[in-house]
Every structure is written in structure tokens, then in C-alpha cells.
Amino acid sequence: MNSENFSISEKIVSPSYIRQGSQARRSHEQLIRLLLEQGKCPEEGWSESTIELFLNELAVMDSNNFLGNCGVGEREGRVASSLVARRHYRLIHGIGRSGDIAAIQPKATGSSLLNKLTNSVVLDILKLSGVRSVASCFVVPMATGMSLTLCFLTLRHKRPKGRYIIWPRIDQKSCFKAMITAGFEPVVVENILEGDELRTDMEAVERKVQELGAENILCVHSTTSCFAPRVPDRLEELATMSAKYDIPHVVNNAYGVQSSKCMHLIQQGARVGRIDAFVQSLDKNFMVPVGGAIIAGFNESFIQEISRMYPGRASASPSLDVLITLLTLGASGYRKLLAEQKEMYTYLAQELKRLAAAHGERLLHTPHNPISLAMSLDGLQTQSSKSVTQLGSMLFTRQVSGARVVALGNKQMVSGHMFCGFMSHSEAYPHPYLNAASAVGITRDDVTLCIKRLDKCLKSLRKESSTRSVSSGANKCDSCGLLVHGSIGLLKCHHY
């Protein structure tokens, strides 16, 4: 309500009450003002009512919501289903223009503001998370892999002779395919084993650069967040080498924003050497639905070049999700989540260690990996190679999601390239193992239940007494009589 409407209201309800109501409104406006002025994530999270008020205000500014609009274009932001209109807060025009995904749309002032603010708030969070000197970033409604592809395609125009991408091996399909899709030839550099850890083989990398010729190399493509026992790449050394040979350097920081270690590596790499862009997933770092990424870098004009490579408007949905989420959490809320991630990492490590010991296994020593852990499965492998894969499906059935079992000797062809020891980031890792990660948002319950169920599975596999069929029975909880599925249970019950 504007001041005129507040005045009229004073004739209906007592002026002093209306004045208080209008002051209350102003306090929401103040929060919005701070956001607009500073472009930063607010320190304290906003209430749902402030967020919805703000989104409604934005929507009102888009032409599809003008009360007197008439549209005779081919794209007018019309919506056939009111369910759809509502779930997008009537922000229909997406983000960007045909020329630039970060550009402003004349038809959609509100959506344009949303887009600008989101990029600005996200930049603030990247700084807060450790990359203090980041210069520019934008949210793109594509997976991390496709976003890497966009970076590579942008580099093509700057390095017409570039054919190869130097890539310290990480066994994850989409970052490999990102290079293939962009039309380049990945040069896979095997990792070296240091203790239990798999680390960047800097010598091999440099050898490859010299062998292929720097000018034929599009870029170095390194990785931070990854499954143990692989650890983040030696970013400082890779960045230094990139600078030395004048080769662009793109970092796959998929779920690294949540880890101060990964962010520190990027900050350091950029300080001492060269990092052109680093790409991270929205969903894994900010607890939003799958589908968006952030492309960030230290040189604003290069990041802008990338944003200008996206042909066409794009979905505003991931931007909206991350903006709502960061406004809800506030900087303090996000910091709290990061602190919990660290705490749960320690707890998970300690519990896995205890469990491993009890089953004659070992928590692999991978101190450089701040998120993922691995526990050896040597005993299980000895017993029968089938047991290792069986453990995986037992965990799946028991609703332990994300635990990942890696057997030895896997071979797999990915886009025409054969990977020996696939999934283990190495041609011959010495142990089969099980991965578990402490990712942002994990709770103590997640860890406790996982350890409990894992323990039961291991016991049951050890016994070989698979007499009692796993998926057979339905048990009752002793305390409340609730029907519980299998030996571990589909149904949460507080006694369990």
C-alpha cells in the first residue's frame, strides 16, 4: 500500500493503528532497501513474509502482470496453467536476452532485477566462503558439466589452435563429457598414490604440456571436490604452471563452495598463478533443486564473455531458488551450515573409523579431502568379489542413499575412452572401498542411521548366513508396534 492508501485507511481503522501498520511495512522495505543498495546476502535471514512480499513486488513489474498490457509479440509471458504461474510467483520471462544471459529485458523489469540481484548475492557468498578476490560470477540454469562446456566453447574463440584439454583424472562422467561435448580431446593424466591418497601428478602434467605444445592446449581442467581417496588437485601448482605456459585454467569446483579448503585452494591458485574460471553446482552447495551452476572468475570481462556465449533467454528457476534460499538463510545461516558440515565430517570420520575397526577394515587416510571419506573393504573382497557389489544393493534397499561401493578392476568405456579401474580414479587402486560423504545439510541422524545400517549389512554379509531373505520380512518396532520394513526399516519411528 502506498501512502495515499494508508491515509484512506485511516478513515476505516483508527489512524494510530494504521500508522503502526505502515511503520511495520517500512521495516520490510528497509530490508529490501539494504539488499538493493548493497547487493549482498543479508546477514540475518529474512522471514517468509518478507521474501514473498519482495517476489510479489518483482512480479508486478513484469509486463505479463501489467493490468493494462496488450501483447502482440511472439513471447508475451502468457501462462496457461495457474498452478504453473503460482509456482513461479508469476515471474515468467526467464532471465537474459538473446544477446546475453546476464542482460536486462525491457519486458521484464522484475525478472531482470531478480537476475542481477541473484548474481550479486551469490558473488557475495563466494567471497564469504573463501574466494575473497573473485571479481564476477553468474548463475546459469545448466548443470555443472554443461556449464564447463560453455566455458570451453568460449575459450575456443580465444585459442583457435587449442585442441587438447589437460585433465588430471577424476572418475565422474559429466566433467569428462563436458570436454567431449565441447568438441575437444581430453588428455587424461593419471594420479599418483601418496599414502592412501590419489593426488595430481604435476610432473606428468607438465610433461604433457611440453609434449603437445602449449598453444595446442585449450586449457587445463582441474577439480577440487571429489570422492576419496582422490583429493582436490594441487591447484596452486597447476595455476602456477598455467601462468608459466600461458594456458587457460578452468576449475571444476562442483561441490566445493561448502568447503573452506576447496575455496582456499582456488583463492590461492588465483593469487599465485592463473585461474580463468571456476564452476560450481547450485544444488550441491546451496540445497536447492538440481539444475543450476555458478560460473565465476577473477576477470570480469572474461566472465562476461562466457555469459554472452549462451544463445537465448534462460530459465529463471534456479536463480529464483538460490535467491530465496540465501535470503532465507542469511549469511549467518549459511555460515552455520558450513560449520555443521565440518562438524559432521569429523563425526562421520570417527564413526566410520570405529566401524571399520570392528569389521577388520580401515578408514583410508585422506586428510586432504574435506568432504568424502573411504573405508576399505578388503575383507569383504577376500570373502567373495560379489559381496562388495551386494553391499551396494543392500544399502540401497535399506534407504542408505549416497553410500558408494567401489570394487576393483572395473573397466568402462566413456565416450570412446577406456577407463581402467573406473570409479576409483586410478588404474589400480590397492583397495576396494566404500565412500560416504559429509555434504552440506547432513544431519547427525543421517550419520548415525547410516553407520547402524552399514553395520547390520556388514554383519549379515560376513555371516554368509543369508538364510533370512533380506527383502522378505516386515518387523514390528518393539516399542510402538509400528510395522517396519526389512531388518532396517523403511518407516522412521522414534524408538528405532
Add this chain to the structure above:
Amino acid sequence: MNSENFSISEKIVSPSYIRQGSQARRSHEQLIRLLLEQGKCPEEGWSESTIELFLNELAVMDSNNFLGNCGVGEREGRVASSLVARRHYRLIHGIGRSGDIAAIQPKATGSSLLNKLTNSVVLDILKLSGVRSVASCFVVPMATGMSLTLCFLTLRHKRPKGRYIIWPRIDQKSCFKAMITAGFEPVVVENILEGDELRTDMEAVERKVQELGAENILCVHSTTSCFAPRVPDRLEELATMSAKYDIPHVVNNAYGVQSSKCMHLIQQGARVGRIDAFVQSLDKNFMVPVGGAIIAGFNESFIQEISRMYPGRASASPSLDVLITLLTLGASGYRKLLAEQKEMYTYLAQELKRLAAAHGERLLHTPHNPISLAMSLDGLQTQSSKSVTQLGSMLFTRQVSGARVVALGNKQMVSGHMFCGFMSHSEAYPHPYLNAASAVGITRDDVTLCIKRLDKCLKSLRKESSTRSVSSGANKCDSCGLLVHGSIGLLKCHHY
């Protein structure tokens, strides 16, 4: 509620009522069954309650909604904000896997079903709209331009020597950039003028093919939907030529699904010649938010290859929007929208013709363009070249969106390529003009208001008596006294 729960309910509420309630539930289930069985758009639209029931059922099958789940992976579908969770119906895992955007996710059975069904329902609608022999398609959460890029990137692997893309000129940035981003060289073929229409110059196209050598050409990139006076490309002839020279052929069918003419051209092209893929926007054809496209084709395995090129999971948001929309409309509802588009096209043409006559202008004769129309602005141009652009901003201020004014002699550099006469699809189109389109969802009110406001603008420009500042005044509606902005009005009032 399952049958057990219905039985228990009979002890609370009379059995005959419960039985009726359970039968009522079954009728929703029946609709869902038909959808699952046939994978087609239901003939009649579903009620909101059936749709929400269905989406809730899907969500329940995703692991992030399992009541007893514990997650120790790096991506667990956790959501920090309940506003975000709700607007996605708690479907958080997106679509696809790192290997393939059309693949099934073990963690997300419901989302996987959603993805499969959406692609299947959309395929049904493409058939219904006229491309009866389409074999396969998938929804991708990217703009039409970026989707074209993905097609070109896929073709690179099949045609390693392909450097050029033959492209009958259409002045729209994102489809041009789609080729640049993919790393290819667009070969722009100017259109020829036939009457008022700009049409494909088949001779020039074939000349280029011969000149460059078929094996060096990645593909032909043609266009259906476009702004008048350009008309859809001669698809049959282009397809025939593509087949003759064994060159792939990709069609930009941006907003062509809504037009039986465009769809017919594609169907015919594929019948007599070669079309490898055709790409269309979700938002422009299905009245959903910006951000998705459909990649479709006549050879299932090629379409699958494209879907396997997308590296990583992707946003399910556009798929969800289009599925909700098509279930809401039903096939009959969509057919009705198409019929209205046609009817409004006729109405718009007739009104523009009348208006043009009144102002000494002419509705350009462009019968091959089924959506967009153009009215000459020769008189305005004669008066002053500034008047033409002024008309554009006057319409913008008066909330006429989508009307597009094209002056003569525009030059523009796009990604390093100079376009003379930019926006007019021609180096020297003989008239300046104004575009208006009858796109799906347009209403009779849109047309009437647009004509009314356009008339006032033209009159006001003619007079040159811009004495009364346009944005100055606020008038009252004569009938109701409502304050109305400017001379045309921001505020809709039914008397106006």
C-alpha cells in the same frame, strides 16, 4: 489411501460413504493409469486436484522424501527453504544422469517417471500438431538457441570435417549465436524478395553447398517461425537438397508448434527429404515460463545421441511446467488454443489492414507467414526517420508489448559478422514497418487494445502536435472516474 486404510475408515464413517469415497479415488487413479499406459496427452484436461495428487505421488517416490532415508552422498536432494521445496512439489533431483539427460535416476524414481512421461506426452502433442511421423523427442531445460548449439555439437562428432553451417538469413540473434557458440562458421544466405515476402533463395543455397563442398558443411540450419515479411523457409526444397548432398539438416522451429503450417512444412520436409532434428521453444508454444526447448527428430537413435551429449543432470522445472500445462489443457484444450491462434490471426490481419488504410499505409502481403504480420510505415518514415523509432517507444510506454518497429538502414555487428538492414532479414527491404503477431494465447482484447493504442499513437505522431507531453498527464475515465495514466492508460477499466 490404500485399501487397508479405507477399511479402517469404515469404522469411523459409514462404510457406504467410504466406499463411494474410495470409488472416487479410483477415478483419479484411472486417469493416471491411462497416462502411464498410453504415454499420451489425455484428451480432456485433468482437474487441478488430479494433477496435484499425481505430483505428490511422484514426489513420494523420490529418495529425498523417503521417511526413513539417510543420505551420505554429495547430492541428496536436501532443500534448505520450504518455499523452494513446495514450489517444486518436493521433486528436487532434476532429470537425467551424468551419462544421459533422458536416463533414469535410482535415487529419484518419481522424477524419472516425470521425465519419461513428459517426453512421451510432448511427443504425442508434436504428432497431434502435424508432425505425424516424428520418432523421438526430449525436453531440455535450455533455450532454443542453446539447444541448437547442442545439436550442432553432436553433429561435430559425426562430421569431423564439417566447418560451415548453411543458414538462410533470419535476423534473430540467438539462432545466429547458436552456431558461433558451437564453434562453427555460419554461411549467411540472403533471402529473395517475392512480392512483399522474403523467401529462401534455393539457388544461392545450392551454390554455396557446391562452392564449399558438402563434406565441409556441418549442416543446413533452416527456420520456420519468423517475423514477417520473412516467411518460413522452403523446407521441402531444403530437405530434398540436404538428402541429395547427404548434409544433415536442423530446423529452428522456435514457435512453430502452434502453427499447423510450420508443422506441415516439417512433416513434408522429412517425407520428401532429410531433416535430422527440429528444435522448438517450450514457452512460446505451450505458455509456460521461459527456459525449455524440445529437441525432436525422425530417427530415434540420433535424438538419443543428442540427449547423451548433455553432460550432467538438469533442471526438471521446464519439464514439470509443460507436463502440468498439457495435463491441464488436455489434447482438446491445446487444439482449442491452436484454433484460437488462427482465428485471432485473421482478426489481427483484418484490423491492421483497416488501420493501415486509415493512415495511408498498407498491410504487407505475407500469406506464407501464419503468425506474424507487418504493416508498412512509409508515410511515417517520409515525415521523419525519427518518428519510426519514436513510435516504438510510444507503444512501449503505453504497454503495448511485442509490437516491433523496424526502421530502414540499420547496421549491426553480431559476433563479428556485420548485418546490413538488421532486423529486417534483408540488406535492403523496401519499407519500414511494424510487426504484430498472433501467438498462441492471444485474446481478442489484446488485438483490440493494440489497434486502439496504435491508432492513437499514429494520430499523435502525424499531428506532430506533440505539444501535450505523452507521459505527462493522468486522465479520468469518463464513465467511472478511474484515474487513467497518459493518453492511453496503465489502468485497465472496463469502460475504456
Add this chain to the structure above:
Amino acid sequence: MNSENFSISEKIVSPSYIRQGSQARRSHEQLIRLLLEQGKCPEEGWSESTIELFLNELAVMDSNNFLGNCGVGEREGRVASSLVARRHYRLIHGIGRSGDIAAIQPKATGSSLLNKLTNSVVLDILKLSGVRSVASCFVVPMATGMSLTLCFLTLRHKRPKGRYIIWPRIDQKSCFKAMITAGFEPVVVENILEGDELRTDMEAVERKVQELGAENILCVHSTTSCFAPRVPDRLEELATMSAKYDIPHVVNNAYGVQSSKCMHLIQQGARVGRIDAFVQSLDKNFMVPVGGAIIAGFNESFIQEISRMYPGRASASPSLDVLITLLTLGASGYRKLLAEQKEMYTYLAQELKRLAAAHGERLLHTPHNPISLAMSLDGLQTQSSKSVTQLGSMLFTRQVSGARVVALGNKQMVSGHMFCGFMSHSEAYPHPYLNAASAVGITRDDVTLCIKRLDKCLKSLRKESSTRSVSSGANKCDSCGLLVHGSIGLLKCHHY
């Protein structure tokens, strides 16, 4: 956004776009201004976005949504469930104060405005619907029956000797109980038969008044809307008599707002005689959920006395529902609904007449009842008295809701009073019959389907060949193969 925030936004997005966005906002504000200024139902309905904007603005003014509020009272508008908060738009404080349900709450300025505006908009609609001289009204979150009770309880204080309520018989439990609950003795006056119609027996009424003594009579309690063959009471004559004897007169106008005839009767009654209050249901007249009523009258201070009788705050939910609904419809939308009600009444009458003829029955001639119709079931009764009730349950099973079968000779005790011929408003109505009503919101499909199913039921009952069990089978629709329940079908299918 206030003007300050718009200014700041101009640094982020181009000022001319922001200006347009801010003007767009103003057009919503204008609508709100008109509502606040005039307190009338807007002529044209508002868009959902204007409505939600408005409700959010109201909510922001309530203390439970103040960002800096601290609460140390016993009622602070706290909400434990966010589902609940959202569904009430965070308007938690209800309406009224302990002293008066129409009073303003200091803690809840927004809710107070809502309450005032609702009463004002509803008053406007009562006028529009025909009671032009209504002086005051308020929405109360109670059923029509309980609202009548409140009126009677208020009258008690004005007429301490009043023990009896004169009540022309209408066989509907809650209005009878309204008198019992209030602690009065209903004096039932039987109706007289005129043609097929049951009408007020004015002579008997006056006889009763004289017999009991006017001062011992609390009030006359008359009825407008009712099931045929009863027709609205002779309000003019009752009102004239009430004036003559100085007896208060309360009208049960349950679903009469939708009928210009009922409203005209009230307007006329008040003009020529005495009507103290008339009460109508929200749900039946305005298509909102059950639970609210409007108490209205021609003397503002008496209506205020009633509103002051409600002890305590009350639910704002019915007020919110009716306000949203009337803002959505607008006056023009409500008028349209009323016109459709009339049209469907004619259609239903004609179809029932046709059907009756085909089955040897008769549409009873009840021209004074503008909503409900009755068709004789003499033939069915002759066949077997059980058939009449069986018809009722057959219709229920076939999802014909609201059709009401009235057999002869029903006796029922209601709150200690024996009604002979219960449900027929008469001790000995000459025909058994079936009621069907054309109430606001009814569609052509409702009528067509009802007639179709009724026809089948009558045929099946006539045949006595109940060989094929009614609830047995599931048939397929001939056109689409959809499974259809029973012989009539639970599942709507457009071919059916």
C-alpha cells in the same frame, strides 16, 4: 516497494524500465484505493496477483508479522505450522474483540481492515442483488441456523416477555433448532395448498398472534428460499402484520441472495412493513466453503446490537473467503452468475418436464419458487413404496448429489416436536416427489448429466428387472475404452 526502493533499483536496471514497473505497481494500488475509498465490490474482478498483493499488505500490518515485535500476552497470533500460516495469508488474529465482533483490534490492523471491508463489500452486493434499502450487515463465522439463534438471543433483551416464535412451517432442521437452541417455543403454522404450491397461511398466522398475545411473541420467523413445492413465505403480508402488531420479524433468507425474487420480497417487506433482520448463508450464495452467514437489516443500530452479542473474537476465515471471492468475481461476475442461475433454472425445468412426461409423471407447478423444482413420483409410489427411497440411493451411488426424494407419510421427532409428513413441509402433501434445484454455480453439464442418470434410474426401477445388479459392473466407454463404473459412471469421459 516504496519510492525510495524504486530509485535505488534504477541503478541496477535502466530507469525507464523501473519507471514502467513502478507505474504498473500503481495500477494495482489504484484498484486498492478505489476499494478503500468506496467500500464497494469492484465492478470488474481483480486478478489473483492484485488480490494476493492486497492480502499480503494487510497481513504485514498485523502485529504477529511485525519484524521487531515481542509478545508477552496470552494471545499473540503465533502459529506453529507454516502450512496453517500460509493458508491464512498470515492473518491470524481473527475478527472482532471481546466486546463486538465488528470492532477493531489494536493488535491486528490488517485483519480489522479486512473485516470492515468485507462487511462493506457484502453490503454492496446485498443492494446489488435487490435489497436496495439495506442499512447494515456483518459477516459472522457461524451457520445460518446459529446466526438466527444469535438474532433471537438479541431480541430476548428487547422483549423480555417474548416466549414464542411464530414460524410458518418449513421442513429443515437447523432453522427449527435455531429457535430451540435460543430457548424459545416455536409455534408451527402449517402451510396451505394452492395448486401444487405450499404457501403461507396468513389467516392462521394472525390467529396465532391474537391467541398468544403479541407481547408474548418474540418474533415472526419467516423463510424465503426453500424446497419446492413449498414457496417463499408471503413476506409483504407477514411484514405488514408484524408492523401492525409491533412484533419483530426475522427472515431466514438462507440461499435467497442468488435469487432476485427472494431479494425483492425482502425489499418489499421492509418497504411496506417490518423486517428486523434477514440472515443468509455465505456458502450457498457465494460459492465459498461452509461456515459463514450474513446478518443484515434496515436499522443499523439493531444490527450493531446483534454484532455486540457475539462474545469474543471470531474466525476471519469465512470473511476472507467471501472477500477473495467477490474481489475475484467483481460485481459484473456476480451478476453473470445470477443470470446463469436463472437460465439454468429454465433449462432444468424444461428438461424435468420432458423427462416427467416420458415417465408418466408431472413437473409440479410451483412458479413462486425461483430455485427448487419438484417432479411427482406417483407412478413409482404405486409400484412400490420402497421404490421411491430406492431411487434416492441409486442417485447417490451414481454421483447425482443434491437430488432429494420425498416419500409420503414420513413422521419425525425434531427436538421434541413431532412433524407429520416430514421433509414435505406439510402434514399430507398429495404426491411423493423428487427435488432438483438450480443453485448458483450450476452448469449445463450438471443438468444434462442429472437428467440422463435420472432417466436411467427410473427406467431401471420401472423394469423391476433389477436382474443386472446396479453396482456390479464396470463398463467401457464405446468411444475411448475408458473404464466406466456401473451403468452410469464414476469416471467422466468426454464421449459420455
Add this chain to the structure above:
Amino acid sequence: MNSENFSISEKIVSPSYIRQGSQARRSHEQLIRLLLEQGKCPEEGWSESTIELFLNELAVMDSNNFLGNCGVGEREGRVASSLVARRHYRLIHGIGRSGDIAAIQPKATGSSLLNKLTNSVVLDILKLSGVRSVASCFVVPMATGMSLTLCFLTLRHKRPKGRYIIWPRIDQKSCFKAMITAGFEPVVVENILEGDELRTDMEAVERKVQELGAENILCVHSTTSCFAPRVPDRLEELATMSAKYDIPHVVNNAYGVQSSKCMHLIQQGARVGRIDAFVQSLDKNFMVPVGGAIIAGFNESFIQEISRMYPGRASASPSLDVLITLLTLGASGYRKLLAEQKEMYTYLAQELKRLAAAHGERLLHTPHNPISLAMSLDGLQTQSSKSVTQLGSMLFTRQVSGARVVALGNKQMVSGHMFCGFMSHSEAYPHPYLNAASAVGITRDDVTLCIKRLDKCLKSLRKESSTRSVSSGANKCDSCGLLVHGSIGLLKCHHY
């Protein structure tokens, strides 16, 4: 999805995933089964997704949501606005029938189930909260006051000679009006002062009973929860006396469910003597919107009699709110809230004591009141009688809600009865005072902020240096520069 649909889905998505999805569904069904079977509040709260699934299932069973329904009645549950339909989860038919608010509706099986379950779950919570022997209860969509009226109106039929209601004084308008509205004469019994506490004067009560004659007394109307320094009535003694004289006894337990002390009093009263009904507010005890109450008692048939007195159907909205809330909280969540209420009571008492001491005042000693506290304002009164009321408005302006200032010597006429010392429950309480309450849902922040602001107000009043106008200035927070209103602040800022 039923089992048939799950089977069909196995053709689309791998059977093992579908099986897991179907098991996940079953775990929601299990929770619903337990609720249906036991009719108790679940121990652990449900997730939002289970709740919405359940409500959707209920809605599907109501005839207004039948896909094949045709309606020809006067009330068909039609809804004009989709905003309204959605916010009620499409449960439109309300609760009850014309005969009984607890009855089942044939047209609305889902709503009927909802109603039955709500009453059953609420009964369970009353037991859990301390009234273990409660026999029956029902939720009614009316304020506590109006619900008391309904109880009194029911008693009238059992005690035709009853004219008086014995009422130990409590200065709250709606419970007084509840008696007036029902048509009875309240007999106000003044409280006696014991220390600082105002307590029931049992002798005076008994004297009145004897004086008026038990048979002329409709009932005793006692109170539990109230503002200090009044304390809950001596229920045991009143109940004993009621039994002795065979007089019904109705307890106003407005916000007493949240206090084990109040509930214990009721339990004891019923054990040793007579309590016919006790009435409590939904909003104050369960953190739902204003508008509902629970009528409960120890004799099922009497409670049923009351529920049969409500004439007509009623709003389901309060039932829906309390059901959603209790399912969300679970019994454990509600218990936790009660524990926090107690803890905050202690904290508030301690802080008020400290503050009082600092300002030369005293926390009144009222150990029998478990919710409300009072701090003397003798000093302020001495200074100027205006200061006391000024404190009230200062607190209001500073967004301290619920703090209540009671000056001396207030006289007020309520419904024709003069109350001396109104608001203080006593004709001559010796101190002016300020009330603050620790009600369910209060947070530590509420207390801290309240004390802080109260302290500032008291200081500012003491100084008499009201030179700086209170509402004048806007200050900046020292830390963040945020604009803060007045001396205390409308805008929450984490530094403050």
C-alpha cells in the same frame, strides 16, 4: 498410486526402483493407518508431505471433488475462486449436519473423517495435558465465549428454572457476555485478597447459592487461566460444592490447556466433585488462528447434547488448522512446547523481578498463576496517574504486544453491569501494575526484548524528561547503520 499403476510404471522405470518407490509410499500409508486405527495424536510429528498427501486423500472423497459428480442441490460445495479452493485443500463442505455438528455428511466423506479424527486427536491431547479422565470433546468454530453460551443454552433445557449463573469475578468481557447473550443473569462474586493474589471467595459463593436457591441457578461458571494477580479459581472446592447442591458446573479454561496446573485443577475437580463441561480456545493453546474452541467434558452424552444444539453445518477451518498443527507437532512436539512455556515463565519471572527491583517496584507474588505475572507500578502512579496509561501506549508504539497496564480506579459498564476497578478483577486492588504472560510459543527473544524495551520506557518516564518526543526520531544502529525507529526500534537488526 494404486498397485495397478505401480505395475504399469515398472514398464517405464526399472521395477526395482518402482518397488522402492511403492514401499516409500507405504510408509506414509502406515502413518495414516495408525492415525485412523488409534485416533491419537502421533507421537512424532508428520512431515509436510505426509500431511498434504493425507489432506488430498480426504478431499478426493468429498463429492464436490468427484470427477463424475453432477449436483442439483442447493449446496454442492462449488467454489468460485481457486485461491479459496486451494487454501481449504478443496474441503468445502464444512463439518456436521443440520442435526448435529459432530455428525457425518453423506456428501462429504473426507470432511466427515477429518472432523471425527480432529475431535479424537484433540481428546488425546487433552488427556496428555493432564485431564486424563476426559470422556468426550468436540471442536467448534466459535470463540470460547460463544462456546460457553452454547453450553449455557444447552443447560437451559435441563434446568428450566435456572435463571442465575454464579460467577467468581474475572474481568474479561467475553466470558461475561457469554452469560448475557445466553439470556441469564450473572451473579458476580468478588474475589478475596490473599497476599498479592486474588482468589475465589468460597464462602461468598456458597452464600449466594443458598440465598438464590440451587434450583434457580443454571450453573456455576468458573475460570482457570487469567491475568495475575487473579489466580485460577478453587476448582476442587467449587466442584465439590456443585456436587453438593446438584448444580451444573462449567469451566472457562480459555488458555489453560497449555498449563499442567490448570489441567490438573480440572482433573481434580472432576474427580472430587462436579464439572459438566470445560471450554478452551484453540488459538491460545495450539498456536492456530483465532476462531475455534474445544468443548469437553466427563460425560459423553452431555457433550453430545451440546454438539446437537448447534443448528446447522459449520466451518471446518478451525478443525483443519488444529489437525494440521497437531500432526505437524506430534505429541512429543506439543510436550516440548509445554515444557518451554514453563521454562520461559521462570525466566520471565526472574527478569521482571530484577527489573522491578531496579525501578523500586515489586514482582507481585502470585504463585498460583502459572502463566501470567504482574509487576507493581506504585512509583509510577505516585509520580502521575497519567504515567501509568502512558506506559501502555509507549509499549504499544515500541511493538511490545500483550503487555497490559492496569491503573487504579477504573469503572466500566459492561452489558448493563457496573464493574468497579475494571480490569483488576477487584473493586479495590491495592496496586496499579503491569501484566506480562508466558504463553505457549513464547521465545527467549520475546522476553529479552520486552524487558529491554520496558526498562527504557520506565527510565524515560522517570526522567520526566519527555523532552525528546518518543515517536520523533529515527536512529541508526551503531553496528550496521540500519535505520531504527524511535528509541527502541521497529526494525529488528541482529546487533540490536
